[in-house]
Amino acid sequence: MKPYLVELRRSPLRWWFPLLVALDLAALFGRSRWWIGEWAQTSVQAQIPSFYFAPVLAAAAAWAGGRSARHNLHDQMDSASRPSWQIQAAQLSSTLTYGLGAYLVGVLVAAATSWSTAGPGFLWPGYLVLGAALLVTFASAGHLVGSWSRTQFTAPVLVGLGSLIAIAWLGDPTSLGLYVLAGNPFTAASLPAVLARSALALAAFLVAVTLTRRSPLATEGGWPNPARRTGTVVCCLALVVAGAGLVATRPVQVDRAAPGKPLCTSGAPALCLWPDDRKYLSQAEAMGERVRQLPQGLFVIPDAFYEKGLRSDEQYRFEDFYILEGSMWDPAQSLAGSILTASRPKNCPLPDGARFTQDYVQSSGELMMWLAMRIFGGGRPPEMHGGPPGVDLDAIAQVIHRPEQIQLEWAKQRIDKIQHAYCG
Structure with a gap:
């Protein structure tokens, strides 16, 4: 817990957090407002900001993840009393805390906006989980790239642009279904699809904190720590399996059963x-x-x-x-x-x-x-x-x-x- 709290205080996102919230609210209300008063549409609209600032979060994670390489701290991390993956996890978790925190603010604002006019019901959790999974997946990818990079600005910029292109090209509902654009009442988020994308986010997080650069001293003679090697291999295999599940669980939205009384x-x-x-x-x-x-x-x-x-x-x-x-x-x-x-x-x-x-x-x-x-x-x-x-x-x-x-x-x-x- 202490490394996590330290990373929270050190993260530059603490200064950018209000901007993330503003970006979320701009995406929430700037695109349209017809969704107000419908829980399905409100849930989708609350999820939509995630694919706008997921590239921002990926770039921030790349910048934070590359700090050790830029300052030649790999020797200290590899010789620290805590396992390296715990330090990496604390660093990535701090970045995700600010990103998911801004996302949560948008969700709460969307719910409050529709509360008085939407009638019975509430937000549909499947759509909200999709947005959170998207943020975790791309922040983890950014952290992984940053941890292997020695550049201060090139890696974050390339990761941010690459994430934007990947989300636009592969993430739409007709492709990998990392997000949805409409919350029609006759469709709902498929539970297997939501679980598969959540598994992908978890696997990406684990790979990001285990598959990191080590110091030259620690890598002499191969991998002296079998447990670390096994853990990394298992996490990578989990990522491959989760990726296959992503393809197998399309489409992300399926038909709902008709109500008994329209x-x-x-x-x-x-x-x-x-x-x-x-x-x-x-x-x-x-x-x-x-x-x-x-x-x-x-x-x-x-x-x-x-x-x-x-x-x-x-x-x-x-x-x-x-x-x-x-x-x-x-x-x-x-x-x-x-x-x-x-x-x-x-x-x-x-x-x-x-x-x-x-x-x-x-x-x-x-x-x-x-x-x-x-x-x-x-x-x-x-x-x-x-x-x-x-x-x-x-x-x-x-x-x-x-x-x-x-x-x-x-x-x-x-x-x-x-x-x-x-x-x-």
Whole structure:
């Protein structure tokens, strides 16, 4: 304990700790704020700062780990009364204390921010453990490189840049899954994946404190300490096994079981949400009312619409909606697509491919966007771009502000073209 306390007092991170906290909070609130009020999204958002300052922590660990080499202290460490690995562990632990401490401050701030609006539940620990494992893994790598380096600044800079590239290139959810970017209610962190990444962090820590440079005097005649040699080999093997487990436990997020009773709006059609998304219930109620206000007789309206994951049947995978980054625009598009699918002619044979002309594709795209904008409540959010090929979204946005009769005539023209494509 005494070496650890000494390292805490000597660590330069004691002066940089407020900056680490500021970096964590900037990543927490600077990226977005739509996560506030949802425990799953809050948990992911609290984890996200870890991959922003993991490179900083790796560079700091490399700087601290290289102190012995820069000052030629290997002889003193190898002849000390305490084993070398204990001294290294105290040094690395002090660096991690400041890094994980800043991370914990961000977690607590995120929890406090969502507490009053998120409803029952709390932070999801799996996502938070992922962030902590990422910090420990890269800080350990930085310490290992630093302990073998004699340069004061080159090693920390290279480690920091290398960590940044490694996290961006290999760490994303589609690669090694060292972190996640979204906390949709229909997915959760896989327990095997979390355990594998925690094992990797532990193995990296053990390798970092055992596989260190020794003094020339201690290395004369080979490795005189069999216990140290065995321990180092075991730790390295553990790191290899943990790395294999990392690959074997992808993806890091898996589907959740649907709740027994979803949260649905009143009236028909109903919009059903995951209970975790209760903050969107009032917006869903308004969307349901706008669906009921669509022109009578033109469309077939399903009895209910469901958020993704509430219906496990594979046939609903592309019909059910999900809420992207707090916006109801994507649900509006999904509802519009479901309405068009339900409204297709049922009394005509399936058309051959030749009937699906550009005119049909254009009409279907325009009609779907018109429905989506009406369901959404007028226009589309400015941050949302793209749409069906060849469809002018700005022109559609102008149509929905015209008198109802003009809109009906516009819609009927496109419905007739779709009818012709199916029935000839």
